[in-house]
Amino acid sequence: MGMTxxxxxxxxxxxxxxxxxxxxxxxxxxxxxxxxxxxxxxxDLLRRGERVLPVTDEGMTRFMLTLSxxxxxxxxxxxxxxxxxxxxxxxxxxxxxxxxxxxxxxxGGGEVRVVGIRPGxxxxxxxxxxxxxxxxxxxxxxxxxxxYDCPDSHFNGVEGEYSSGTTRLLTRAELRTILRHEQFxx
Numbered sequence: 001m002g003m004t005x006x007x008x009x010x011x012x013x014x015x016x017x018x019x020x021x022x023x024x025x026x027x028x029x030x031x032x033x034x035x036x037x038x039x040x041x042x043x044d045l046l047r048r049g050e051r052v053l054p055v056t057d058e059g060m061t062r063f064m065l066t067l068s069x070x071x072x073x074x075x076x077x078x079x080x081x082x083x084x085x086x087x088x089x090x091x092x093x094x095x096x097x098x099x100x101x102x103x104x105x106x107x108g109g110g111e112v113r114v115v116g117i118r119p120g121x122x123x124x125x126x127x128x129x130x131x132x133x134x135x136x137x138x139x140x141x142x143x144x145x146x147x148y149d150c151p152d153s154h155f156n157g158v159e160g161e162y163s164s165g166t167t168r169l170l171t172r173a174e175l176r177t178i179l180r181h182e183q184f185x186x
Contacts, residue, residue: 005027008025009025009027009086010148012024012025012084013025013084013085013086013147013148014084014147015084016081016083016084016147022081022082022083023081023084024077024081024082024083024084024085024086024087025077025085025086025087026073026074026077026086026087026088027086027087027088027127027128027145028065028070028073028089029062029063029064029065029089029091029093029125029127029164030062030063030064030065030125031065031066031067031070032064032065032066032067032178032182032184033066033067033182033184034067038062038096038099039099039103039179039184040184042099042100042103043103043184046103046104046107046110050110051104051107051108051109051110051111052110052111052112052113053100053103053104053110053111053112053113054112054113054115055096055097055100055112055113055114055115056096056114056115056116056117056118056121057096057114057116057117057123058095058097058114059095059123060095060096060097060117060123060124061093061094061095061096061123061124061125061164061165061169062093062094062096062125062164063091063092063093063125063127063164063167064091064092064093064094064170064175064178065089065091066178066182067182069089069091072089073087073089073142076140076142077142080139080144083146083147084146084147085144085145085146085147086132086144086145087142087143087144087145088127088128088142088143088144088145088162089141089142089143090138090141090142090143090167091127091167092167092168092169092170092174093124093125093164093165093167093168093169093170094164094169094170094175095169097112098169098170098172098175099175100112101172102172102175102176102179102185103179103184103185106176106179106185106186123165124163124164124165124166125163125164126161126162126163126164127143127162127163128143128145128161128162129161130159130160130161132145132161133158133159133160133161133162134156134158134159135147135148135156136156136158136162137156143162
């Protein structure tokens with residue numbers, strides 16, 4: 001899945017600037033209410049009466065992005081993209097185990113069971129690689145990754161990746177507030 005997204009980004013960004021075409025991409029983290037997100041999965045288990053939530057690793061983190069934030073990301077990118085850039089929101093992250101415990105608490109209690117990492121799964125979600133970070137600029141709460149073939153003058157010398165393991169982690173209280181606002185908790 002990740003490689004498919006990377007190839008799609010490369011195709012889109014490589015044609016930007018040809019003629020009058022202005023194209024770019026947005027890169028999402030974990031959209032809270034999307035298919036495949038752990039939040040609706042846990043909510044479904046709890047509504048069905050399950051009181052044990054599976055967590056693959058106690059240190060596992062993911063970015064948190066609400067549906068309205070994902071829309072804001074697309075609208076911002078549509079306004080500022082110039083030459084095949086990739087726009088990424090500056091997001092907080094959460095530990096999956098904290099999310100599970102907050103949701104269990106809201107449903108009257110239960111336990112978290114660590115089940116182990118599945119093949120291909122990562123402990124932390126990376127949205128900007130080390131190589132990309134060197135050609136990334138921060139603007140108005142967003143990261144803008146320049147094309148892979150940008151001029152040397154656009155390189156900033158910044159090292160390190162932007163991952164859910166290196167960004168600010170939401171507290172359990174903040175998770176609870178977000179889940180209530182997004183109507184996953186009563």
